[in-house]
Amino acid sequence: MIEQEKYTLNDGHLIPKIGLGTFQIRGYEGVEQILTAIQSGYRLLDTSTNYDSEGAVGEAIRRSGIPRSNFFVTTKLPGKYHHFEDALKMIEESLLRTGLSYFDLYLIHWPLPKRDNYVEAWKALIAAKKRGLVRSIGVSNFEEDHLDKIIQETGVIPAINQNEIHPYWPQEKLLKINKKYGILTEAWSPLGRGSKELEESLIQNIAQKYGKDTGQIILRWQVERGIIPIVKATSPEHQRRNIDIFDFSLSSEEINKITALKQENGRVDNQDPNEYEEFV
Known part of the structure; x- marks a missing residue:
């Protein structure tokens, strides 16, 4: 089992530097897949009400x-429950689904x-934290305007902002x-969700240099940039x-070269947070 390094969030709580994503990991098979990840050393488990995997995680x-x-343990609030009382009830419902008494992070x-x-x-979410239902609160897919608005309205800065990054x-x-805000990024x-990034010759060459595979190079690139990768894998080997x-560790030059692979329309599924209407 690999012992993980950790970051300190802006509220003082510690979080592992890599996490297991559980999108499409559900049911009894999902429980077994999560268990193998736990046995390999994963302690950050990322789920969502929309993933239908909260029960399997618990x-x-x-x-x-x-x-x-x-x-x-992290889970997330669906868009149809953005009203205050609905959100609080959904947090409670997610705790019931997992069988846990609190979440470490709610987004x-x-x-x-x-x-x-x-x-x-x-x-x-601020109220849920005060009630002890969650220990840290954050957001996902928020951009600058969204962050500015919630901070100006409440004075409370998210601990995490989880975004599409590859x-x-x-x-x-x-x-x-x-x-700038002291928010940690996930x-x-x-890995780009099955994109050609894993086949990039630049990344292949770096992988050969370090005796790693291309996925490991990309994940290390994320960590070197201060980002927590939430990576889905169902097989024990992966x-x-x-x-x-x-x-x-990667060199600064290698990090910069990987970052320079940016594409103008690089999103995996064209999910612009200013336009995207979340599935409900």
Whole structure:
């Protein structure tokens, strides 16, 4: 088992530097897949009400035999529950689904600015934290305007902003904005979700140099930039490889070259947070 390094969030809580994403990991098979990841050393488990995997995450934690306090569990608020009371009830419902007494991190999944209820949702997360339902609160897919608005309205800064980040979409501007506020950045689809990034000759050459695979190079590039990659893997082999990225470092030149792979339309599924209407 690989012991993970950790970051300190702006509220003082510790979070592992890599996490397991559980999108499309569900049911009894999902429980087994999460268990193998736990056995490989994963302690940051990222789920969402929209992923339908909250129950599997909770059951895997119970079956692992490892104390709850050793895990960092994240879930997310769906867009249809952005109103204050709805959001609080959904947080409670997610706790019931997982069988946990608290979440380490709770995120607003998407800002949905066309509906413009995300400030109300953020106020609900603040209230949930005060009630002890969650320990840290944050957002997902928020851009500068969305961050500015919730901070100005409430005075509360998110601990995390989880965004789409991979070599074709490196999010340099957003990283600077998050750092300005002291917000830690997480990456969803950190490998580009089956894109050609894993086949880039530049990344292949770097992988050969370090005796790693291209996925490990991309994940290390994320960590070197101060980002927590949330990576989905169902096979034990892939899970072990993804977490085995803490025994080498990339040079500044290598990091810059990978970042320079950025593409104008680099998003994996054209999900612009200012336009995207979250599935509900």
